Amino acid sequence: MSRVYLLGAGFSQAAGAPLLRDAMKKGVLACKDYANLGEVKIWLEKLFAPQHGVDSLNFEEVLSRLDLELHYNKYEEEEKKQLELVKEEVVSLFLNALEQCSKQKLPEEYYIFARRLQPEDVVINLNYDLVLENALLATKRFYPDYKLLFSGQTVPGLISFPVLKPHGSLNLYYCPHCLRVCQLKTQDYSGIINKYRILGGCGHFLRPLIITPTLYKSYGLEEMRQIWFNCLTALIQAQKIIFIGYSLPKADVLVAQMLDFAQRLNKNNLEVEVVNGISPDLRAIASLYQGRIINSGKSFREWVKGV
Ligand SMILES: [Zn+2]
Known part of the structure:
Protein backbone atom coordinates (compact mmCIF):
# COMPACT_ATOMS: atom_id res chain seq x y z
CA MET A 1 0.00 0.00 0.00
CA ALA A 17 10.54 23.97 15.99
CA PRO A 18 8.84 27.35 16.15
CA LEU A 19 5.37 27.28 14.60
CA LEU A 20 5.20 29.73 11.74
CA ARG A 21 2.66 31.87 13.49
CA ASP A 22 5.10 32.20 16.41
CA ALA A 23 8.23 32.33 14.28
CA MET A 24 8.60 36.09 14.36
CA LYS A 25 8.22 36.33 18.12
CA LYS A 26 10.04 33.17 19.18
CA GLY A 27 12.49 32.77 16.32
CA VAL A 28 13.36 36.03 14.65
CA LEU A 29 12.74 38.64 17.32
CA ALA A 30 14.13 36.55 20.17
CA CYS A 31 17.72 36.75 18.86
CA LYS A 32 18.67 39.41 21.37
CA ASP A 33 22.41 39.14 20.76
CA TYR A 34 22.01 40.00 17.10
CA ALA A 35 23.46 43.45 16.43
CA ASN A 36 21.08 44.62 13.70
CA LEU A 37 17.91 43.39 15.34
CA GLY A 38 16.87 46.87 16.45
CA GLU A 39 17.11 48.21 12.94
CA VAL A 40 15.23 45.26 11.45
CA LYS A 41 12.45 45.78 14.00
CA ILE A 42 12.12 49.45 13.11
CA TRP A 43 11.78 48.65 9.42
CA LEU A 44 9.24 45.90 9.91
CA GLU A 45 7.18 48.00 12.28
CA LYS A 46 7.19 50.96 9.91
CA LEU A 47 6.19 48.83 6.92
CA PHE A 48 3.78 46.27 8.27
CA ALA A 49 2.79 46.90 11.85
CA PRO A 50 2.64 50.60 12.71
CA GLN A 51 -0.25 49.97 15.12
CA HIS A 52 0.18 46.49 16.52
CA GLY A 53 3.98 46.23 16.77
CA VAL A 54 6.36 43.64 15.31
CA ASP A 55 5.32 40.91 17.76
CA SER A 56 1.98 40.68 15.97
CA LEU A 57 3.58 39.69 12.66
CA ASN A 58 3.66 36.26 11.10
CA PHE A 59 6.92 35.13 9.49
CA GLU A 60 5.49 33.93 6.19
CA GLU A 61 3.35 37.02 5.89
CA VAL A 62 6.37 39.26 6.50
CA LEU A 63 8.40 37.42 3.91
CA SER A 64 5.61 37.50 1.33
CA ARG A 65 4.98 41.17 1.92
CA LEU A 66 8.67 42.07 1.78
CA ASP A 67 8.90 40.34 -1.58
CA LEU A 68 5.80 42.09 -2.83
CA GLU A 69 7.13 45.46 -1.63
CA LEU A 70 10.38 44.82 -3.47
CA HIS A 71 8.56 43.66 -6.55
CA TYR A 72 5.91 46.31 -6.93
CA ASN A 73 6.91 49.46 -5.11
CA LYS A 74 9.05 52.10 -6.71
CA TYR A 75 11.74 52.57 -4.10
CA GLU A 76 14.84 54.64 -4.58
CA GLU A 77 17.88 52.45 -5.20
CA GLU A 78 19.25 53.07 -1.72
CA GLU A 79 15.98 52.28 0.00
CA LYS A 80 15.53 49.15 -2.07
CA LYS A 81 18.94 47.97 -0.97
CA GLN A 82 17.93 48.54 2.64
CA LEU A 83 14.78 46.54 2.15
CA GLU A 84 16.72 43.68 0.54
CA LEU A 85 18.96 43.68 3.60
CA VAL A 86 15.98 43.57 5.94
CA LYS A 87 14.66 40.55 4.08
CA GLU A 88 18.05 38.85 4.23
CA GLU A 89 18.27 39.49 7.93
CA VAL A 90 14.76 38.24 8.67
CA VAL A 91 15.36 35.03 6.72
CA SER A 92 18.81 34.53 8.28
CA LEU A 93 17.48 35.05 11.81
CA PHE A 94 14.68 32.60 11.18
CA LEU A 95 17.06 29.98 9.77
CA ASN A 96 19.46 30.41 12.66
CA ALA A 97 16.58 29.82 15.08
CA LEU A 98 15.54 26.70 13.14
CA GLU A 99 19.11 25.47 13.12
CA GLN A 100 19.22 25.59 16.89
CA CYS A 101 16.21 23.32 17.20
CA SER A 102 17.54 20.99 14.50
CA LYS A 103 20.50 20.18 16.76
CA GLN A 104 18.36 18.94 19.63
CA LEU A 172 18.43 23.85 0.49
CA TYR A 173 19.80 26.88 -1.34
CA TYR A 174 19.57 28.09 -4.88
CA CYS A 175 21.75 30.11 -7.17
CA PRO A 176 19.85 33.12 -8.57
CA HIS A 177 22.16 33.15 -11.61
CA CYS A 178 22.40 29.47 -12.51
CA LEU A 179 18.84 28.77 -11.23
CA ARG A 180 19.99 25.50 -9.68
CA VAL A 181 18.94 24.17 -6.31
CA CYS A 182 21.61 22.64 -4.11
CA GLN A 183 21.51 20.61 -0.96
CA LEU A 184 24.17 21.85 1.45
CA LYS A 185 25.95 19.82 4.08
CA THR A 186 25.41 21.02 7.64
CA GLN A 187 28.94 22.40 7.90
CA ASP A 188 28.38 24.56 4.80
CA TYR A 189 25.62 26.68 6.35
CA SER A 190 25.50 25.96 10.07
CA GLY A 191 26.79 28.78 12.23
CA ILE A 192 26.96 31.23 9.34
CA ILE A 193 24.95 34.17 10.60
CA ASN A 194 24.18 35.78 7.24
CA LYS A 195 22.75 33.04 5.07
CA TYR A 196 23.16 35.16 1.96
CA ARG A 197 26.96 35.06 2.16
CA ILE A 198 27.37 31.40 1.27
CA LEU A 199 29.27 30.74 -1.93
CA GLY A 200 28.05 27.94 -4.17
CA GLY A 201 30.25 25.60 -6.16
CA CYS A 202 29.38 27.75 -9.21
CA GLY A 203 31.15 30.75 -7.64
CA HIS A 204 27.98 32.78 -6.98
CA PHE A 205 26.42 33.67 -3.67
CA LEU A 206 23.51 31.36 -2.93
CA ARG A 207 20.11 32.20 -1.47
CA PRO A 208 18.15 30.16 1.05
CA LEU A 209 15.31 28.22 -0.54
CA ILE A 210 12.52 29.40 1.74
ZN1 LIG B 1 25.58 30.07 -9.81
Missing part, protein backbone atom coordinates in the same frame (compact mmCIF):
# COMPACT_ATOMS: atom_id res chain seq x y z
CA SER A 2 1.50 3.32 -0.97
CA ARG A 3 1.02 6.02 1.57
CA VAL A 4 1.65 9.73 1.28
CA TYR A 5 2.31 11.58 4.53
CA LEU A 6 1.64 15.28 4.35
CA LEU A 7 3.44 17.05 7.17
CA GLY A 8 2.64 20.54 8.39
CA ALA A 9 3.96 22.70 11.20
CA GLY A 10 2.12 20.63 13.83
CA PHE A 11 4.41 17.70 12.99
CA SER A 12 7.56 19.48 14.13
CA GLN A 13 6.04 21.20 17.12
CA ALA A 14 7.05 18.56 19.68
CA ALA A 15 10.64 18.80 18.40
CA GLY A 16 10.78 22.45 19.47
CA LYS A 105 17.76 15.28 20.29
CA LEU A 106 14.30 14.38 19.11
CA PRO A 107 11.49 12.91 21.20
CA GLU A 108 11.20 9.18 20.52
CA GLU A 109 7.95 9.39 18.53
CA TYR A 110 9.91 10.75 15.58
CA TYR A 111 12.24 7.75 15.51
CA ILE A 112 9.29 5.35 15.82
CA PHE A 113 7.59 7.12 12.92
CA ALA A 114 10.72 7.01 10.74
CA ARG A 115 11.23 3.30 11.43
CA ARG A 116 7.66 2.60 10.37
CA LEU A 117 8.03 4.17 6.94
CA GLN A 118 8.19 1.83 3.95
CA PRO A 119 10.27 2.34 0.81
CA GLU A 120 7.12 2.80 -1.30
CA ASP A 121 5.85 5.63 0.94
CA VAL A 122 6.38 9.31 0.18
CA VAL A 123 6.58 12.24 2.56
CA ILE A 124 5.49 15.68 1.43
CA ASN A 125 6.93 17.99 4.04
CA LEU A 126 5.82 21.61 4.13
CA ASN A 127 8.21 22.46 6.97
CA TYR A 128 11.64 24.01 6.56
CA ASP A 129 13.23 22.19 9.50
CA LEU A 130 15.16 18.90 9.41
CA VAL A 131 13.24 17.00 12.07
CA LEU A 132 12.12 14.22 9.73
CA GLU A 133 15.48 14.02 7.95
CA ASN A 134 17.33 13.58 11.23
CA ALA A 135 14.91 10.88 12.35
CA LEU A 136 15.25 9.07 9.00
CA LEU A 137 19.05 9.04 9.16
CA ALA A 138 18.88 7.72 12.72
CA THR A 139 17.05 4.62 11.46
CA LYS A 140 20.25 3.68 9.61
CA ARG A 141 17.93 2.31 6.93
CA PHE A 142 16.84 5.34 4.94
CA TYR A 143 18.38 8.60 3.88
CA PRO A 144 16.16 11.55 2.91
CA ASP A 145 16.09 12.03 -0.85
CA TYR A 146 14.82 15.44 -1.96
CA LYS A 147 14.62 14.23 -5.57
CA LEU A 148 16.75 17.09 -6.84
CA LEU A 149 17.76 16.87 -10.46
CA PHE A 150 21.38 17.94 -10.14
CA SER A 151 22.79 18.01 -6.66
CA GLY A 152 21.04 15.59 -4.33
CA GLN A 153 23.15 13.84 -1.73
CA THR A 154 23.11 10.08 -1.34
CA VAL A 155 24.24 8.04 1.64
CA PRO A 156 26.01 4.79 0.68
CA GLY A 157 24.45 1.68 2.17
CA LEU A 158 21.11 3.34 2.95
CA ILE A 159 17.89 3.30 0.92
CA SER A 160 16.66 6.50 -0.69
CA PHE A 161 13.43 7.72 0.87
CA PRO A 162 11.52 10.50 -0.94
CA VAL A 163 11.07 13.65 1.12
CA LEU A 164 9.46 16.29 -1.06
CA LYS A 165 9.72 19.84 0.29
CA PRO A 166 7.76 22.14 -2.00
CA HIS A 167 8.27 25.13 0.31
CA GLY A 168 12.04 24.68 0.56
CA SER A 169 14.25 23.66 3.45
CA LEU A 170 16.83 24.85 5.96
CA ASN A 171 19.56 23.02 4.02
CA ILE A 211 9.37 29.74 -0.29
CA THR A 212 6.30 31.26 1.23
CA PRO A 213 3.00 29.86 -0.03
CA THR A 214 2.22 32.84 -2.22
CA LEU A 215 5.63 33.16 -3.81
CA TYR A 216 6.38 29.82 -5.37
CA LYS A 217 5.90 31.00 -8.94
CA SER A 218 8.24 33.95 -8.64
CA TYR A 219 11.27 31.72 -8.23
CA GLY A 220 11.01 30.05 -11.64
CA LEU A 221 13.26 27.17 -10.63
CA GLU A 222 12.97 24.08 -12.78
CA GLU A 223 13.78 21.82 -9.86
CA MET A 224 10.97 23.26 -7.75
CA ARG A 225 8.53 22.61 -10.57
CA GLN A 226 9.81 19.05 -10.64
CA ILE A 227 9.32 18.70 -6.88
CA TRP A 228 5.72 19.95 -7.17
CA PHE A 229 5.20 17.52 -10.02
CA ASN A 230 6.59 14.66 -7.91
CA CYS A 231 4.18 15.65 -5.12
CA LEU A 232 1.29 15.56 -7.56
CA THR A 233 2.29 12.17 -8.96
CA ALA A 234 2.63 10.68 -5.47
CA LEU A 235 -0.82 11.99 -4.50
CA ILE A 236 -2.41 10.58 -7.66
CA GLN A 237 -0.91 7.14 -7.01
CA ALA A 238 -1.55 7.12 -3.27
CA GLN A 239 -3.83 4.60 -1.64
CA LYS A 240 -3.79 6.48 1.60
CA ILE A 241 -2.98 10.10 2.49
CA ILE A 242 -2.17 10.92 6.09
CA PHE A 243 -2.23 14.55 7.16
CA ILE A 244 -0.04 15.16 10.19
CA GLY A 245 -0.14 18.55 11.87
CA TYR A 246 -1.61 20.18 8.81
CA SER A 247 -5.08 21.60 8.33
CA LEU A 248 -4.71 23.17 4.88
CA PRO A 249 -4.71 26.87 5.80
CA LYS A 250 -6.31 29.31 3.39
CA ALA A 251 -2.95 30.79 2.34
CA ASP A 252 -1.80 27.47 0.88
CA VAL A 253 -3.68 27.92 -2.35
CA LEU A 254 -1.20 25.92 -4.38
CA VAL A 255 -1.27 22.95 -2.03
CA ALA A 256 -5.08 23.01 -2.01
CA GLN A 257 -5.16 23.12 -5.78
CA MET A 258 -2.68 20.25 -6.06
CA LEU A 259 -4.64 18.09 -3.60
CA ASP A 260 -7.86 18.77 -5.44
CA PHE A 261 -6.39 17.99 -8.83
CA ALA A 262 -4.77 14.79 -7.54
CA GLN A 263 -7.89 13.47 -5.83
CA ARG A 264 -9.83 13.83 -9.07
CA LEU A 265 -7.21 11.80 -10.93
CA ASN A 266 -6.67 9.23 -8.19
CA LYS A 267 -8.25 5.95 -9.29
CA ASN A 268 -7.61 4.10 -6.03
CA ASN A 269 -10.07 3.65 -3.27
CA LEU A 270 -8.34 6.48 -1.46
CA GLU A 271 -8.37 6.65 2.31
CA VAL A 272 -7.56 9.86 4.13
CA GLU A 273 -6.50 10.02 7.76
CA VAL A 274 -6.02 13.16 9.78
CA VAL A 275 -3.68 13.37 12.76
CA ASN A 276 -4.25 16.88 13.98
CA GLY A 277 -5.03 16.52 17.66
CA ILE A 278 -8.19 16.01 19.63
CA SER A 279 -10.55 18.42 17.91
CA PRO A 280 -9.03 19.53 14.64
CA ASP A 281 -10.51 21.98 12.19
CA LEU A 282 -11.35 19.59 9.37
CA ARG A 283 -13.35 21.91 7.17
CA ALA A 284 -10.80 22.50 4.43
CA ILE A 285 -9.70 18.86 4.22
CA ALA A 286 -13.27 17.55 4.49
CA SER A 287 -14.45 19.66 1.60
CA LEU A 288 -11.79 18.00 -0.58
CA TYR A 289 -12.31 14.39 0.49
CA GLN A 290 -15.96 14.18 1.32
CA GLY A 291 -16.93 11.14 3.34
CA ARG A 292 -13.49 9.53 3.13
CA ILE A 293 -11.83 11.02 6.18
CA ILE A 294 -10.81 9.11 9.24
CA ASN A 295 -10.15 11.54 12.05
CA SER A 296 -7.75 9.92 14.49
CA GLY A 297 -8.54 12.57 17.11
CA LYS A 298 -4.97 12.16 18.32
CA SER A 299 -1.84 14.21 18.50
CA PHE A 300 1.15 12.94 16.52
CA ARG A 301 2.70 11.50 19.66
CA GLU A 302 -0.46 9.61 20.69
CA TRP A 303 -1.02 8.39 17.16
CA VAL A 304 2.52 7.04 16.75
CA LYS A 305 2.49 5.37 20.12
CA GLY A 306 -0.99 3.96 19.53
CA VAL A 307 -2.44 5.32 22.76
Whole structure:
Protein backbone atom coordinates (compact mmCIF):
# COMPACT_ATOMS: atom_id res chain seq x y z
CA MET A 1 0.00 0.00 0.00
CA SER A 2 1.50 3.32 -0.97
CA ARG A 3 1.02 6.02 1.57
CA VAL A 4 1.65 9.73 1.28
CA TYR A 5 2.31 11.58 4.53
CA LEU A 6 1.64 15.28 4.35
CA LEU A 7 3.44 17.05 7.17
CA GLY A 8 2.64 20.54 8.39
CA ALA A 9 3.96 22.70 11.20
CA GLY A 10 2.12 20.63 13.83
CA PHE A 11 4.41 17.70 12.99
CA SER A 12 7.56 19.48 14.13
CA GLN A 13 6.04 21.20 17.12
CA ALA A 14 7.05 18.56 19.68
CA ALA A 15 10.64 18.80 18.40
CA GLY A 16 10.78 22.45 19.47
CA ALA A 17 10.54 23.97 15.99
CA PRO A 18 8.84 27.35 16.15
CA LEU A 19 5.37 27.28 14.60
CA LEU A 20 5.20 29.73 11.74
CA ARG A 21 2.66 31.87 13.49
CA ASP A 22 5.10 32.20 16.41
CA ALA A 23 8.23 32.33 14.28
CA MET A 24 8.60 36.09 14.36
CA LYS A 25 8.22 36.33 18.12
CA LYS A 26 10.04 33.17 19.18
CA GLY A 27 12.49 32.77 16.32
CA VAL A 28 13.36 36.03 14.65
CA LEU A 29 12.74 38.64 17.32
CA ALA A 30 14.13 36.55 20.17
CA CYS A 31 17.72 36.75 18.86
CA LYS A 32 18.67 39.41 21.37
CA ASP A 33 22.41 39.14 20.76
CA TYR A 34 22.01 40.00 17.10
CA ALA A 35 23.46 43.45 16.43
CA ASN A 36 21.08 44.62 13.70
CA LEU A 37 17.91 43.39 15.34
CA GLY A 38 16.87 46.87 16.45
CA GLU A 39 17.11 48.21 12.94
CA VAL A 40 15.23 45.26 11.45
CA LYS A 41 12.45 45.78 14.00
CA ILE A 42 12.12 49.45 13.11
CA TRP A 43 11.78 48.65 9.42
CA LEU A 44 9.24 45.90 9.91
CA GLU A 45 7.18 48.00 12.28
CA LYS A 46 7.19 50.96 9.91
CA LEU A 47 6.19 48.83 6.92
CA PHE A 48 3.78 46.27 8.27
CA ALA A 49 2.79 46.90 11.85
CA PRO A 50 2.64 50.60 12.71
CA GLN A 51 -0.25 49.97 15.12
CA HIS A 52 0.18 46.49 16.52
CA GLY A 53 3.98 46.23 16.77
CA VAL A 54 6.36 43.64 15.31
CA ASP A 55 5.32 40.91 17.76
CA SER A 56 1.98 40.68 15.97
CA LEU A 57 3.58 39.69 12.66
CA ASN A 58 3.66 36.26 11.10
CA PHE A 59 6.92 35.13 9.49
CA GLU A 60 5.49 33.93 6.19
CA GLU A 61 3.35 37.02 5.89
CA VAL A 62 6.37 39.26 6.50
CA LEU A 63 8.40 37.42 3.91
CA SER A 64 5.61 37.50 1.33
CA ARG A 65 4.98 41.17 1.92
CA LEU A 66 8.67 42.07 1.78
CA ASP A 67 8.90 40.34 -1.58
CA LEU A 68 5.80 42.09 -2.83
CA GLU A 69 7.13 45.46 -1.63
CA LEU A 70 10.38 44.82 -3.47
CA HIS A 71 8.56 43.66 -6.55
CA TYR A 72 5.91 46.31 -6.93
CA ASN A 73 6.91 49.46 -5.11
CA LYS A 74 9.05 52.10 -6.71
CA TYR A 75 11.74 52.57 -4.10
CA GLU A 76 14.84 54.64 -4.58
CA GLU A 77 17.88 52.45 -5.20
CA GLU A 78 19.25 53.07 -1.72
CA GLU A 79 15.98 52.28 0.00
CA LYS A 80 15.53 49.15 -2.07
CA LYS A 81 18.94 47.97 -0.97
CA GLN A 82 17.93 48.54 2.64
CA LEU A 83 14.78 46.54 2.15
CA GLU A 84 16.72 43.68 0.54
CA LEU A 85 18.96 43.68 3.60
CA VAL A 86 15.98 43.57 5.94
CA LYS A 87 14.66 40.55 4.08
CA GLU A 88 18.05 38.85 4.23
CA GLU A 89 18.27 39.49 7.93
CA VAL A 90 14.76 38.24 8.67
CA VAL A 91 15.36 35.03 6.72
CA SER A 92 18.81 34.53 8.28
CA LEU A 93 17.48 35.05 11.81
CA PHE A 94 14.68 32.60 11.18
CA LEU A 95 17.06 29.98 9.77
CA ASN A 96 19.46 30.41 12.66
CA ALA A 97 16.58 29.82 15.08
CA LEU A 98 15.54 26.70 13.14
CA GLU A 99 19.11 25.47 13.12
CA GLN A 100 19.22 25.59 16.89
CA CYS A 101 16.21 23.32 17.20
CA SER A 102 17.54 20.99 14.50
CA LYS A 103 20.50 20.18 16.76
CA GLN A 104 18.36 18.94 19.63
CA LYS A 105 17.76 15.28 20.29
CA LEU A 106 14.30 14.38 19.11
CA PRO A 107 11.49 12.91 21.20
CA GLU A 108 11.20 9.18 20.52
CA GLU A 109 7.95 9.39 18.53
CA TYR A 110 9.91 10.75 15.58
CA TYR A 111 12.24 7.75 15.51
CA ILE A 112 9.29 5.35 15.82
CA PHE A 113 7.59 7.12 12.92
CA ALA A 114 10.72 7.01 10.74
CA ARG A 115 11.23 3.30 11.43
CA ARG A 116 7.66 2.60 10.37
CA LEU A 117 8.03 4.17 6.94
CA GLN A 118 8.19 1.83 3.95
CA PRO A 119 10.27 2.34 0.81
CA GLU A 120 7.12 2.80 -1.30
CA ASP A 121 5.85 5.63 0.94
CA VAL A 122 6.38 9.31 0.18
CA VAL A 123 6.58 12.24 2.56
CA ILE A 124 5.49 15.68 1.43
CA ASN A 125 6.93 17.99 4.04
CA LEU A 126 5.82 21.61 4.13
CA ASN A 127 8.21 22.46 6.97
CA TYR A 128 11.64 24.01 6.56
CA ASP A 129 13.23 22.19 9.50
CA LEU A 130 15.16 18.90 9.41
CA VAL A 131 13.24 17.00 12.07
CA LEU A 132 12.12 14.22 9.73
CA GLU A 133 15.48 14.02 7.95
CA ASN A 134 17.33 13.58 11.23
CA ALA A 135 14.91 10.88 12.35
CA LEU A 136 15.25 9.07 9.00
CA LEU A 137 19.05 9.04 9.16
CA ALA A 138 18.88 7.72 12.72
CA THR A 139 17.05 4.62 11.46
CA LYS A 140 20.25 3.68 9.61
CA ARG A 141 17.93 2.31 6.93
CA PHE A 142 16.84 5.34 4.94
CA TYR A 143 18.38 8.60 3.88
CA PRO A 144 16.16 11.55 2.91
CA ASP A 145 16.09 12.03 -0.85
CA TYR A 146 14.82 15.44 -1.96
CA LYS A 147 14.62 14.23 -5.57
CA LEU A 148 16.75 17.09 -6.84
CA LEU A 149 17.76 16.87 -10.46
CA PHE A 150 21.38 17.94 -10.14
CA SER A 151 22.79 18.01 -6.66
CA GLY A 152 21.04 15.59 -4.33
CA GLN A 153 23.15 13.84 -1.73
CA THR A 154 23.11 10.08 -1.34
CA VAL A 155 24.24 8.04 1.64
CA PRO A 156 26.01 4.79 0.68
CA GLY A 157 24.45 1.68 2.17
CA LEU A 158 21.11 3.34 2.95
CA ILE A 159 17.89 3.30 0.92
CA SER A 160 16.66 6.50 -0.69
CA PHE A 161 13.43 7.72 0.87
CA PRO A 162 11.52 10.50 -0.94
CA VAL A 163 11.07 13.65 1.12
CA LEU A 164 9.46 16.29 -1.06
CA LYS A 165 9.72 19.84 0.29
CA PRO A 166 7.76 22.14 -2.00
CA HIS A 167 8.27 25.13 0.31
CA GLY A 168 12.04 24.68 0.56
CA SER A 169 14.25 23.66 3.45
CA LEU A 170 16.83 24.85 5.96
CA ASN A 171 19.56 23.02 4.02
CA LEU A 172 18.43 23.85 0.49
CA TYR A 173 19.80 26.88 -1.34
CA TYR A 174 19.57 28.09 -4.88
CA CYS A 175 21.75 30.11 -7.17
CA PRO A 176 19.85 33.12 -8.57
CA HIS A 177 22.16 33.15 -11.61
CA CYS A 178 22.40 29.47 -12.51
CA LEU A 179 18.84 28.77 -11.23
CA ARG A 180 19.99 25.50 -9.68
CA VAL A 181 18.94 24.17 -6.31
CA CYS A 182 21.61 22.64 -4.11
CA GLN A 183 21.51 20.61 -0.96
CA LEU A 184 24.17 21.85 1.45
CA LYS A 185 25.95 19.82 4.08
CA THR A 186 25.41 21.02 7.64
CA GLN A 187 28.94 22.40 7.90
CA ASP A 188 28.38 24.56 4.80
CA TYR A 189 25.62 26.68 6.35
CA SER A 190 25.50 25.96 10.07
CA GLY A 191 26.79 28.78 12.23
CA ILE A 192 26.96 31.23 9.34
CA ILE A 193 24.95 34.17 10.60
CA ASN A 194 24.18 35.78 7.24
CA LYS A 195 22.75 33.04 5.07
CA TYR A 196 23.16 35.16 1.96
CA ARG A 197 26.96 35.06 2.16
CA ILE A 198 27.37 31.40 1.27
CA LEU A 199 29.27 30.74 -1.93
CA GLY A 200 28.05 27.94 -4.17
CA GLY A 201 30.25 25.60 -6.16
CA CYS A 202 29.38 27.75 -9.21
CA GLY A 203 31.15 30.75 -7.64
CA HIS A 204 27.98 32.78 -6.98
CA PHE A 205 26.42 33.67 -3.67
CA LEU A 206 23.51 31.36 -2.93
CA ARG A 207 20.11 32.20 -1.47
CA PRO A 208 18.15 30.16 1.05
CA LEU A 209 15.31 28.22 -0.54
CA ILE A 210 12.52 29.40 1.74
CA ILE A 211 9.37 29.74 -0.29
CA THR A 212 6.30 31.26 1.23
CA PRO A 213 3.00 29.86 -0.03
CA THR A 214 2.22 32.84 -2.22
CA LEU A 215 5.63 33.16 -3.81
CA TYR A 216 6.38 29.82 -5.37
CA LYS A 217 5.90 31.00 -8.94
CA SER A 218 8.24 33.95 -8.64
CA TYR A 219 11.27 31.72 -8.23
CA GLY A 220 11.01 30.05 -11.64
CA LEU A 221 13.26 27.17 -10.63
CA GLU A 222 12.97 24.08 -12.78
CA GLU A 223 13.78 21.82 -9.86
CA MET A 224 10.97 23.26 -7.75
CA ARG A 225 8.53 22.61 -10.57
CA GLN A 226 9.81 19.05 -10.64
CA ILE A 227 9.32 18.70 -6.88
CA TRP A 228 5.72 19.95 -7.17
CA PHE A 229 5.20 17.52 -10.02
CA ASN A 230 6.59 14.66 -7.91
CA CYS A 231 4.18 15.65 -5.12
CA LEU A 232 1.29 15.56 -7.56
CA THR A 233 2.29 12.17 -8.96
CA ALA A 234 2.63 10.68 -5.47
CA LEU A 235 -0.82 11.99 -4.50
CA ILE A 236 -2.41 10.58 -7.66
CA GLN A 237 -0.91 7.14 -7.01
CA ALA A 238 -1.55 7.12 -3.27
CA GLN A 239 -3.83 4.60 -1.64
CA LYS A 240 -3.79 6.48 1.60
CA ILE A 241 -2.98 10.10 2.49
CA ILE A 242 -2.17 10.92 6.09
CA PHE A 243 -2.23 14.55 7.16
CA ILE A 244 -0.04 15.16 10.19
CA GLY A 245 -0.14 18.55 11.87
CA TYR A 246 -1.61 20.18 8.81
CA SER A 247 -5.08 21.60 8.33
CA LEU A 248 -4.71 23.17 4.88
CA PRO A 249 -4.71 26.87 5.80
CA LYS A 250 -6.31 29.31 3.39
CA ALA A 251 -2.95 30.79 2.34
CA ASP A 252 -1.80 27.47 0.88
CA VAL A 253 -3.68 27.92 -2.35
CA LEU A 254 -1.20 25.92 -4.38
CA VAL A 255 -1.27 22.95 -2.03
CA ALA A 256 -5.08 23.01 -2.01
CA GLN A 257 -5.16 23.12 -5.78
CA MET A 258 -2.68 20.25 -6.06
CA LEU A 259 -4.64 18.09 -3.60
CA ASP A 260 -7.86 18.77 -5.44
CA PHE A 261 -6.39 17.99 -8.83
CA ALA A 262 -4.77 14.79 -7.54
CA GLN A 263 -7.89 13.47 -5.83
CA ARG A 264 -9.83 13.83 -9.07
CA LEU A 265 -7.21 11.80 -10.93
CA ASN A 266 -6.67 9.23 -8.19
CA LYS A 267 -8.25 5.95 -9.29
CA ASN A 268 -7.61 4.10 -6.03
CA ASN A 269 -10.07 3.65 -3.27
CA LEU A 270 -8.34 6.48 -1.46
CA GLU A 271 -8.37 6.65 2.31
CA VAL A 272 -7.56 9.86 4.13
CA GLU A 273 -6.50 10.02 7.76
CA VAL A 274 -6.02 13.16 9.78
CA VAL A 275 -3.68 13.37 12.76
CA ASN A 276 -4.25 16.88 13.98
CA GLY A 277 -5.03 16.52 17.66
CA ILE A 278 -8.19 16.01 19.63
CA SER A 279 -10.55 18.42 17.91
CA PRO A 280 -9.03 19.53 14.64
CA ASP A 281 -10.51 21.98 12.19
CA LEU A 282 -11.35 19.59 9.37
CA ARG A 283 -13.35 21.91 7.17
CA ALA A 284 -10.80 22.50 4.43
CA ILE A 285 -9.70 18.86 4.22
CA ALA A 286 -13.27 17.55 4.49
CA SER A 287 -14.45 19.66 1.60
CA LEU A 288 -11.79 18.00 -0.58
CA TYR A 289 -12.31 14.39 0.49
CA GLN A 290 -15.96 14.18 1.32
CA GLY A 291 -16.93 11.14 3.34
CA ARG A 292 -13.49 9.53 3.13
CA ILE A 293 -11.83 11.02 6.18
CA ILE A 294 -10.81 9.11 9.24
CA ASN A 295 -10.15 11.54 12.05
CA SER A 296 -7.75 9.92 14.49
CA GLY A 297 -8.54 12.57 17.11
CA LYS A 298 -4.97 12.16 18.32
CA SER A 299 -1.84 14.21 18.50
CA PHE A 300 1.15 12.94 16.52
CA ARG A 301 2.70 11.50 19.66
CA GLU A 302 -0.46 9.61 20.69
CA TRP A 303 -1.02 8.39 17.16
CA VAL A 304 2.52 7.04 16.75
CA LYS A 305 2.49 5.37 20.12
CA GLY A 306 -0.99 3.96 19.53
CA VAL A 307 -2.44 5.32 22.76
ZN1 LIG B 1 25.58 30.07 -9.81
